[in-house]
């Protein structure tokens with residue numbers, strides 16, 4: 426594994442599972458990166474499994490709400506569903522999550538906040554990042570101007586070069602001299 430050394434370092438700095446409520450009370454912050462290879466569900470939509478997600482997550486309180494803010498950044502390689510070729514997809518998203526413990530609570534959140542549904546006491550840090558990246562990916566990735574859809578038209582326009590035949594008028598021109 427290419428990232429073995431890297432991920433071992435990460436584990437020292439970043440806990441694998443976190444308690445967002447406790448971290449919000451302590452106003453903890455995490456900044457770092459994680460190999461994309463650790464994000465199993467994301468891998469299903471990636472053409473190239475390599476790369477990193479860089480992130481900063483700040484835990485804090487707004488009134489009674491426990492919040493997670495920050496950003497996620499990654500350069501993903503998706504597969505165009507039109508030509509099956511690679512698409513470089515740059516993710517650079519602000520994170521604004523409010524920790525909730527039920528769907529009802531989530532419904533009460535202002536629209537500017539996404540819910541972070543806490544079903545157990547702790548949640549995997551990688552899961553939070555993975556969710557943010559999945560939200561930033563189109564459901565059907567496609568090139569803006571995909572070659573596959575343009576190709577048939579291009580082929581018509583570029584009819585194979587006709588072999589160079591002597592121009593009959595050139596002969597005429599010669600004769601006029």
Ligand SMILES: [Zn+2]
Pocket residue numbers: 505506507508509510567568570571572573
């Ligand atoms: Zn394409």
